[in-house]
Amino acid sequence: KAGIYSEDLKRPCRLYTSSSNYDHENVHLWRDNLRHPCHPLEDCIKIWPQKPTRYREIVATYSIEAKKLGLRILELLSEGLGLGSGFFGDKLSESLLLSVNHYPPCPDPSLTLGVSRHCDPNLLTILHQGDVYGLQVFKDGEWIGVEPLHNAFVVNIGHQLQIISNNKLKSAEHRAVTNSRVARTTVACFINPSDDCVIEPDKSLIDTDESPAYKPFQFKEFLLNYSSLMGNPEKCLEPFELHA
Numbered sequence: 001k002a003g004i005y006s007e008d009l010k011r012p013c014r015l016y017t018s019s020s021n022y023d024h025e026n027v028h029l030w031r032d033n034l035r036h037p038c039h040p041l042e043d044c045i046k047i048w049p050q051k052p053t054r055y056r057e058i059v060a061t062y063s064i065e066a067k068k069l070g071l072r073i074l075e076l077l078s079e080g081l082g083l084g085s086g087f088f089g090d091k092l093s094e095s096l097l098l099s100v101n102h103y104p105p106c107p108d109p110s111l112t113l114g115v116s117r118h119c120d121p122n123l124l125t126i127l128h129q130g131d132v133y134g135l136q137v138f139k140d141g142e143w144i145g146v147e148p149l150h151n152a153f154v155v156n157i158g159h160q161l162q163i164i165s166n167n168k169l170k171s172a173e174h175r176a177v178t179n180s181r182v183a184r185t186t187v188a189c190f191i192n193p194s195d196d197c198v199i200e201p202d203k204s205l206i207d208t209d210e211s212p213a214y215k216p217f218q219f220k221e222f223l224l225n226y227s228s229l230m231g232n233p234e235k236c237l238e239p240f241e242l243h244a
């Protein structure tokens with residue numbers, strides 16, 4: 001692990017502990033996170049970990065299949081919203097980020113979290129949460145456990161999908177708790193717009209009695225703001241909101 005450990009946020013492939021704000025956070029998170037881009041595969045794969053020896057081969061196949069699944073779901077969402085076929089293809093779903101969380105057993109789970117409350121900043125997440133419980137979703141004022149289903153994925157609507165749909169789809173607030181008995185490992189594939197992709201509510205989804213709830217912005221601007229706010233779900237949409 002030491003070979004890929006880095007606190008340098010600019011390193012595209014890195015392993016780190018807790019969050020990208022380790023030095024300034026009040027409470028450290030009980031996790032290690034490995035993340036790297038997966039698209040375009042031929043370029044990205046060269047910077048992926050070389051150990052274990054089959055990592056690149058297996059993760060390449062996994063990332064391709066996870067993206068295919070995500071694109072199929074996006075295609076169905078697009079149909080459901082009445083947008084044309086292929087609406088979420090191309091730039092809106094161009095980039096793919098793999099994020100692996102490892103949560104070791106925690107002696108006192110009441111003192112910290114695995115991942116603190118957030119909505120995913122991307123378009124759509126395909127999360128493999130394994131067979132160990134830890135994921136919770138915030139609904140009607142309380143945290144509800146998302147029990148693992150064997151061989152099933154959790155699909156999260158990200159902030160960008162909420163914005164494009166002018167709040168017709170909502171990104172769900174979630175967090176991960178730890179436990180004192182067993183380690184938990186989860187794999188998230190984040191389907192992202194390209195950095196310079198312009199995000200805005202689609203005109204066809206703004207009802208006649210409505211106005212757009214967000215102004216246009218580049219996806220990279222959103223990410224910059226999101227990381228400076230540590231994903232705070234109340235605040236991270238604010239700079240992009242329009243008030244009628």
Ligand code: OGA
Pocket residue numbers: 099101115120129134135174175176186188
């Ligand atoms: C994430 C996330 C939850 C989990 O990586 O964005 O919400 O159960 N992970 O690991």
Ligand code: NI
Pocket residue numbers: 118119120174
């Ligand atoms: Ni998440």
